[in-house]
Amino acid sequence: MSESTPQRHHAIDYIEFTVTDLGEAKRFYADAFGWQFTDYGPEYAGIRSPHGDAAPEVGGLRLDEKARVGGPLVLLYSNDLDRSVQAVQEAGGKVVEGPYEFPGGRRFHFTDPSGNELGVWAEQ
Secondary structure, three states: OOOOOOOOOOOEEEEEEEEOOHHHHHHHHHHHHOOEEEEOOOOEEEEEOOOOOOOOEEEEEEEOOOOOOOOOEEEEEOOOHHHHHHHHHHOOOEEEEEEEEEOOEEEEEEEOOOOOEEEEEEOO
16 A cells, blocks of 8 residues: 555555446546556556655545445554454454455454444555
């Protein structure tokens, strides 16, 4: 995900939008805000800021059949994903997906006690 800036443990690191048409979403955000993208195949594009190719990724566009209920997915970074899973569960959260591998590392999704879904990712 963010490559040129060191990630901070358990800090908000990345925002992921679910889109129903990846090409149209890329066109819209490029035209409206000058965002640039890194393509990771036909179902995902990383969002770079409009400040040039060296800018780190700050989010992503993920193709799906419908937009994600609840809006964009907020992703936190972890230095130790397995420990973060344990911490979420011990604090009363519920792991709803993963951990699973993806290009760039591993991640899992959880819900907090109010039902908000977030994700946590790590490079390993």
